[in-house]
Amino acid sequence: MQYWLFKTEPDAFSIDDLATMPKQTEHWDGIRNYQARNYLRDQIKRGDQVFIYHSSCKNVGIVGVAEVVKEGYPDHSQFDPDSKYHDPKSDPDAPRWYMVDIKLKQKFAGLLSLKDIKAMPDIQDFALVKKAYRLSIMPVAQNEWHKLISRAP
DNA sequence: GCCAACGTTGGC
DNA sequence: GCCAACGTTGGC
Numbered sequence: 001m002q003y004w005l006f007k008t009e010p011d012a013f014s015i016d017d018l019a020t021m022p023k024q025t026e027h028w029d030g031i032r033n034y035q036a037r038n039y040l041r042d043q044i045k046r047g048d049q050v051f052i053y054h055s056s057c058k059n060v061g062i063v064g065v066a067e068v069v070k071e072g073y074p075d076h077s078q079f080d081p082d083s084k085y086h087d088p089k090s091d092p093d094a095p096r097w098y099m100v101d102i103k104l105k106q107k108f109a110g111l112l113s114l115k116d117i118k119a120m121p122d123i124q125d126f127a128l129v130k131k132a133y134r135l136s137i138m139p140v141a142q143n144e145w146h147k148l149i150s151r152a153p
Numbered sequence: 154g155c156c157a158a159c160g161t162t163g164g165c
Numbered sequence: 166g167c168c169a170a171c172g173t174t175g176g177c
Contacts, residue, residue: 007175114176
């Protein structure tokens, strides 16, 4: 089993939105970055654990945990001309973009803020606090996961 | 809203 | 295949 961090802008889709979905499950569409796509298509497996991270908002940080319930499959929004994620260059026979389904496991009682995370010792290798932190989906090492979980409010 | 850091595109 | 220009991300 592997661990991941998925970013979302809560104004668009928050952990509370995930909580209100049927079965508290939703497909994680709209990822349009090749490195993140590779994770979605090739590496993220059923049962993997995912931190939900709220970005581009007043209170940035990790807000809860979800579990992967469906492995990578083509993101249908790439073929929808009305979607803001529409990609006319994507070939239906060789889809460019993938997504997975995740199910909410736990919403934290509070926010594990980016500030708190950055203040944690021995977390400097965590991708979120390094230069590549713009990735919308990033791996989390097992020891990092446990350190972060232990700090969750 | 600013701006630094990336990622992508496209001309050559 | 290089690299400048452009677009996007995301913390502050």
